[in-house]
Amino acid sequence: MKKWEYATVPLLVHATKQILDNWGQDGWELVTVIPGPNPENLVAYFKREIQ
Incomplete structure (x- = not known):
């Protein structure tokens, strides 16, 4: 079974890419x-998948 880790990140409109x-x-x-x-x-x- 795959296991995942998660992250939340603030994005600034002028630096999104x-x-x-x-x-x-x-x-x-x-x-x-x-x-x-x-x-x-x-x-x-x-x-992303946890290895």
Whole structure:
């Protein structure tokens, strides 16, 4: 059975691609993005398999 770990990450609108690329290079898969506490912020949810 696969086991997963999860992370939530604040995203800044002006640096979204850079932040997502950095997490992706570390093996994290983006699950979803939801609005944050204000219009300038988003929250990304990531997962990756535990080896």
